[in-house]
Amino acid sequence: MARRPGAFECGTEAAMELIDGKWKVSILWALSEGVRRFGALRRMLPGITEKVLASHLREMEADGLVRREVFDVVPPHVEYALTPRGLSLNEALEPLGVWGERHVLGQVEDALR
Amino acid sequence: MARRPGAFECGTEAAMELIDGKWKVSILWALSEGVRRFGALRRMLPGITEKVLASHLREMEADGLVRREVFDVVPPHVEYALTPRGLSLNEALEPLGVWGERHVLGQVEDALR
DNA sequence: CCGTATCCCCACGGATACTG
C-alpha cells in the first residue's frame, strides 16, 4: 500500500506511514524481544526475503525506530535493536493488538451486529 | 497494500487487515462523528473517488465495522454508521494517534536517538 | 554472514463515464 495521508492530518495516519510495509509490525515485535542479528530476524520471519528485510530495516532506521550496530569483524556481525521511539510505537500498538485478539482471532459473539 | 498476515499470528496484524485500504481510517474517523450519507462522506474525504469510497464501505460492512441503512425513497437515501465493533476499533486506534501526534506531527526532541 | 542487484507481477487505487 502506498499509504499517503488520507483526508485527515491526524496522528493515526502519520503513525501508520511508519508501519506501512508488509512486515514492519512483525519486525517491531521481533525486536521488542531483544537485540537480534540479521540472520536471526530472517529466521523469526519465515517467508520474508532478504531484500525486503533489508529494505524494511533501512526504512525503519531512517524513521528512527531501529538502531543498527555494525561490528567490524569477520565474519560480519550486525545487530538490530529498537530505539526508545520504536519501543514506544510498539507499545502504542498494543491496544490494537488486544482488539484484534478479541474481535478477530477469538470470535466474539457481537461480531456482526 | 496487500497486508496478508506476516510472521506472527497476532492481533495487531489481524486488526490491521481490517484497516488495510488507503482511506479506511479516515472513514472510521468520519463516521465516529455520527451517521453520514454517501455524499457527505465524499465531501468529508476530499480526493477520494466514488468507486473507492463505495468499495471501502462495502468491505468495512462485510467486516462488521459499518452498518448500511437504505431508505426506499426518491431520491435515494442511504446512511452509514459505525457498528459497536467499528467504534471500538476506532478507540483502539487512539493510542496510535496520540503517539503519531507526539512523535511525528509535533517534532519531539528525542526524534532520532 | 550480511547483504545488493535484477526482473517481474499484480493488486490497489485513480480517472472517467454512465445509470436506476
Add this chain to the structure above:
DNA sequence: CAGTATCCGTGGGGATACGG
C-alpha cells in the same frame, strides 16, 4: 443521490542470483 462499469498506471513486494 448513490452508486456501477471500465480502463489503466504504479510500485511494493516476491523470486532469484550474485558479491564483499
